Amino acid sequence: MARDRPALSRRGLGALAALIPLLFVGALFIAPLAALVKRAIDDADAVSPLEAWRRTEALGLLGMTVGQAAASAVLAVLVAAPIVWLVATVDFPGALLLRVVVTLPFVLPTVVVGVAFRALGTGLLDGLGMDSGLGAILAAHVFLNVAVVVRVVSAVWQQIDPQAVAAARTLGASPWRAFADVVLPRLLPAVAAAAALVFLFCSTSFGVIVILGDGRVRTLETEIYQQGVGYFRIPEAVALSFLQILLVVGALILARVLGRRTPATSDRGARRRRPRGLGWLPVAAVLIWTAAWLLVPIGSLVVRSLRPGGSWSIAGYRLLFDAESGTSVADSIRYSVTSALAAMLIAVMIGLTAAVAMTRRRDLVAKTGAALSILPLGVSAVTLGFGYVVLTTLLPREVGMSPLLIPAVQALIAIPVVIGMTVPALAEVPPRRRDAAAALGAGPVRVFCSVDLPMIGRSLCAAAGFAFVMAMGEFGATTFLARANTTTLPVLIGALMGRPGADNLAAAMAASVLLVGVSALVVLFVELAAPRGAQAAAGAR
Template sequence: MSAPARRTPAPIRRTSTAARVATVVPAAFIVVMFVWPLVTLARRAVADDDGAGFWQLIDRTAGWHLLAVTLAQAAASAVLTVLIAAPIVWLVATVDLPGTAILRVIVTVPFVLPTVVVGVAFRALLTGPLGFLGVTDGWAAILPAHIFLNVAVVVRVVSAAWQQIDPRTVEAARTLGATAPRAFWDVVVPRIAPALASAAALVFLFCSTSFGVVVVLGGGTARTLETEIYQQAIGYFRIPEAVALSLLQIVVVACALLLTRAVGGSSTVGAGTAPAAGHRRRPRGIRLPAALLALAWTALWLLLPLAALVLSSLRPAGAWTLDGYRGLTDGSYGDSALSAMRYSVTSAGGATLLAVVGGLLIAVPVTRGGGLPARFTALLAVLPLGVSAVTLGFGYLLVIGTLPVQVVQSPLVIPAVQALLAVPVVAGIMIPALSQVPERLRDAARTLGARPWRVLLSVDLRLTARSLCAAAGFAFVMAIGEFGATTFLARADTTTLPVLIGSLMSRPGTANLATAMAASVLLVAVSAAVIAAIEAIVGTRSRTDGEG
């Protein structure tokens, strides 16, 4: 009797020790890829200030004005996004329509698109179908693009909270004599308010570090801290000024992260479960025209820009032509768009592999007794999402100058940078998935003599395979669309498609514009296909869980 009692805890202790050791790998990766560039930035600010103090450098670059502009446009974008997303949230959370999965794909695709592609799409929209408005660039163009990008944040976060409300509480309010609007205001609104605040804070955070959209649609007049860092570092090569602005940007982002945590916790836009059909009703009576209007509203904000992009790729100068798509193979000025796409897919594939491994090395210890080291590493992994990609890219630029040429030219550099931003997404999806695996199944496998790695493969990963596939899909679309940090690192033979699109947009000539449009359509198609696959996986998992 006593012998089995002594042997039973042994595998658990070995697993816990292995879990703690496993956290060393992702922690070291994050320290090298994230902490090191930021520390290098701080050291460069002290060592290379050309005699001017921090405040003088900020004044020299109009930093305080740029800070005010950055905060103002981010706040305006957050408020407008919440207002625009409200009908779509109602549609996704309460209306049961055929093709709901397609609707979720339409909502999610803009969020995962490269920001430079979104800028190109709105340039096509504002110079094409909406040309009569007379708006081609500036903040009037940037704010709608920010709304387009971030509607998915509000829809996913708020609709998920709405789905958690017991419909019987609303019915009880109606039974007690409350009108439908009063029941909504008294029952639903208080319960979704924290999620709404969290979503707005997330949009504020994302828009405060917006880069590609401002670059493409700014027209040379709209400037933020993000774009000015790039201009000072790359355009003028004024390193002290760029470092000072970067440090100011880090402070802004840290405050935005604290605001996000304070108002709504740690909500994320991930591959959550599909909305439960039991919470939604078929539209009848007055709900039917309301649902149709909400669908039209969704198409207006989320499909019209993409339709304008496709149209402009076929009519770049007002005449129908396939020159833009033929230009995808043109390598007159370096790599062609198709070559850049092949490199983007290869790089994103490598980044996905790194992100999945890193995310699992974080998620498994958190759910398997890794203790404080595992929780600390999980927190550390989230930080790169809240730091400006341009600031991070600038840090990489400074670090690379101190490294051997063999390291600088390594094919792993860009995939590692892309993976850094995808690791927290993988971990965020896999931690709740692994937490739902019954411990008794792991105990049974250990009792049968399975080693920890065998338990992980045969129990944990087998039961969470769909979540892992969804996490890998999100990591891939994030990697293939990364623009800010990659811009600093791309060389002639490592140019990603988003970087090439940004380069084409800066060149004169209709041919370059047409090729940029066609390349953007190509990226949209790839991103949409991956998101559709993710939604199919999530939908299958939800139906299987419901049947079980």
């Protein structure tokens, strides 16, 4: 009987680890959606979904949403293609900096990206009509999502068995023929999966379209906000929300199916080579290409923050901390940091618990909790935020005013990233070490702390960094929940961009540059902290 107690204890701990993410995500993800449905049903002026879709011209909104998301996905793949080649096959000084430059846009707040492309369109590209409209939106989406394609596809490329390429070359194939016959077929499923992910993210884009669309480009996401907040037409907003959920679920299933078709790869992986002589020319060309797409928008934002009125000035940065006019900005900075830290702790605890359950258990509870934990990454943040507004009216006032509400919502968006980075690391822990520690009398918690935690420490630190920067930049759901004393910096930037006056524009630009700087430092920390093998595994996953 004594020997059975540790096994029972481990099973009990495993069941608890599987239930915690399920309960957390159920409370913060399922409950708001259920509240939306209940409110729509109880509304005295409720109409059928078909009538609500007719009133809101849902088919046109769906067409625009799908069209711009599909175009963004295709363009992102085309722009990322040469960068994927450079990251996957070339070893050169500055490779770390390149990874930071590629990853940085993906973690930037969408409202900051919108501000950056507005600055680019009214500055360097002035007169080309790129300050707003569909063209500006597509360019901003490419800027945001190049990292998705580079991470996913380069991770698969780096794991392709080099002997297969060598065999093709031995049989007389040229380098291009070897790439077309051996490498490309193995990359196509990863390319398709990455494109499906980009489509998913762009179909739920909000901040970029709000700032760059100028009301002329309307998607399901922006119309949900307009119907729910602008007109307070609950049935119409709910009907559009569930139409978008169907779109998101379809994109998730497509990405999952395409990802499963990725061919088996080698653990040895491809060897990156240092270029010589004329081999540096394509490297230089790709670096210029990368800078044009990923650094020029950020540079335009920095320049515009220093020239808000056409002349050089640091007035915008002074306004951030000015005792008279910048108090709200300084308060927002402090609240954003503390809220993001709280969200990071919540995301790491819940995400790590879910990762442990995914790697230790295979039952229905663990699978359901894992699926629900990942789903919020793709579901509309505006839909969630609108659901929270409705839900808080049904709960005690103390719950709706709780200081933990915004950090918990921010953590919900970051949990999938924590899971994605810790599951591959946990899978690399040898089971024999756990068994040996358990045989020496260590309990489940002691085994995890003494065996697993030291081995996944670097990956966990990297996941925590990503969680912090994603929480810091969350905009969609937080827009609905922010109050006077809980306004985050992205929400304040969006508000400043909507106000007239040079001072408001200067403060918005300066605050955006501040967020870019913080995000860049965190991404650099992540790149230094995360082991290369774990990053490749997480990217391929």
